[in-house]
Amino acid sequence: MHLFQYKNGELYAEDVPVRDIISEVGTPVYIYSHDTLLRHLMAYEDAFRSIPHITCFALKSNSNAAVIKLMAKHGGGADIVSGGELFRALRAGVPPGKIVYAGVGKTEEEIRYALKSKVLMFNVESEDELKELDRIAGGMRVKAPIAFRINPDIDPLTHPYISTGLKKYKFGIPIEDAVEYYKLARRLRNIDILGIHKHIGSQLTKISPFVDALKKILALIDKLSKQGIPISYLDIGGGIGITYKDEAPPHPSQLAQKVLPMLKGRQLTIVFEPGRSIAGNAGILATKVLYLKNGHKKQFVIVDAGMNDLMRPSLYDSYHHIQPVVKGRRGAIVADVVGPVCESGDFLAKGREIPAIKRGEYLAVMSAGAYGFTMSSNYNSRPKIAEVMVKGKQFALVRKRETYSEIIKGEAIPDFI
Numbered sequence: 001m002h003l004f005q006y007k008n009g010e011l012y013a014e015d016v017p018v019r020d021i022i023s024e025v026g027t028p029v030y031i032y033s034h035d036t037l038l039r040h041l042m043a044y045e046d047a048f049r050s051i052p053h054i055t056c057f058a059l060k061s062n063s064n065a066a067v068i069k070l071m072a073k074h075g076g077g078a079d080i081v082s083g084g085e086l087f088r089a090l091r092a093g094v095p096p097g098k099i100v101y102a103g104v105g106k107t108e109e110e111i112r113y114a115l116k117s118k119v120l121m122f123n124v125e126s127e128d129e130l131k132e133l134d135r136i137a138g139g140m141r142v143k144a145p146i147a148f149r150i151n152p153d154i155d156p157l158t159h160p161y162i163s164t165g166l167k168k169y170k171f172g173i174p175i176e177d178a179v180e181y182y183k184l185a186r187r188l189r190n191i192d193i194l195g196i197h198k199h200i201g202s203q204l205t206k207i208s209p210f211v212d213a214l215k216k217i218l219a220l221i222d223k224l225s226k227q228g229i230p231i232s233y234l235d236i237g238g239g240i241g242i243t244y245k246d247e248a249p250p251h252p253s254q255l256a257q258k259v260l261p262m263l264k265g266r267q268l269t270i271v272f273e274p275g276r277s278i279a280g281n282a283g284i285l286a287t288k289v290l291y292l293k294n295g296h297k298k299q300f301v302i303v304d305a306g307m308n309d310l311m312r313p314s315l316y317d318s319y320h321h322i323q324p325v326v327k328g329r330r331g332a333i334v335a336d337v338v339g340p341v342c343e344s345g346d347f348l349a350k351g352r353e354i355p356a357i358k359r360g361e362y363l364a365v366m367s368a369g370a371y372g373f374t375m376s377s378n379y380n381s382r383p384k385i386a387e388v389m390v391k392g393k394q395f396a397l398v399r400k401r402e403t404y405s406e407i408i409k410g411e412a413i414p415d416f417i
């Protein structure tokens, strides 16, 4: 059940009226539902309970400490792509043995930090990176546990900006070259081959790309085994989509139905890296209507959340449902819902039919729990906004709104000015 629901015309987050949160915390504010986050994590846990697995929540989708802690408390791990995310994961209590580290550009400092922290494995994306890992691990007198990120050249049928598994993108190692890479890794003294990784893209609404990619990867595992290279971890990445508008993405249980039979008889621990499918529909962005403006050609609803707070519409032209926090009895209008940032690209919705709304009223931008706050910035010197988590009738500030002095913290004026 969706936990952002109307009761008597008023939008609730679980059992808390969104209006109550707004009166205490102000706007704009991200609001996350504890029970939705948990239910989404459990959907993976339950679907794959019959086999060894780790659900590594993709921190890039939502890295608030409270969210990570919730995942860790219920058995989840973390998929990280930077030293900063490693820091967050460890601070929130994710066991290092449940952390997988991806990304094409890991720095020496980050690699050292991850080796020292004993993460489960590095998802390696190039020969250079492999050799660097070997060198650094050797210097530290440890072994670097690795998986290669394999690019299976499968079209995930999603937006090109969030598609990764095709040859033309920077990610992974071409599947045809994979055996050579593994052979090279075997020759390196400070490398420990642990697994294989793939992630073909995000917001996937069909199962077939997962299945096609998995078939290719399993065939590769068999090839490697013939070469005497055993694989114990199969990381199938993230990518299951969510409903923003009318998409009907697969549920983890449907994925399990297809995937479990394919894994029968194999001694593999499966790793998942879901981000959006856990956090996306577990969060909303509440914003205040500052002004209404009737242009010659268009009507504008100007709100206090901008592209710096939620970048997805501007960057990907993505759709987020927008609805009033308190339903009125007025008709509908068609408008662009825009923010205060000085860019024409600063919009949350274009030409959207929404219920007629007045100045001072509030709107909720739905499906904003993933890649919302994490992609936000201080552009136009706008403070990062507050984040709140709701559980039943309670709610808590899980990140306070930034102050102006926090924005300039770290800046300095040199003597020569």
Ligand code: LLP
Pocket: 058, 060, 061, 079, 102, 162, 199, 201, 202, 203, 237, 238, 239, 240, 273, 274, 275, 276, 277, 312, 316, 370, 371
């Ligand atoms: N694993 C890897 C290696 C990834 O690159 C990603 C996402 C994930 C897991 C998590 O994927 P998910 O389950 O969330 O689909 N900013 C974009 C999405 C970028 C996704 C990048 N990689 C957006 O707002 O749609």
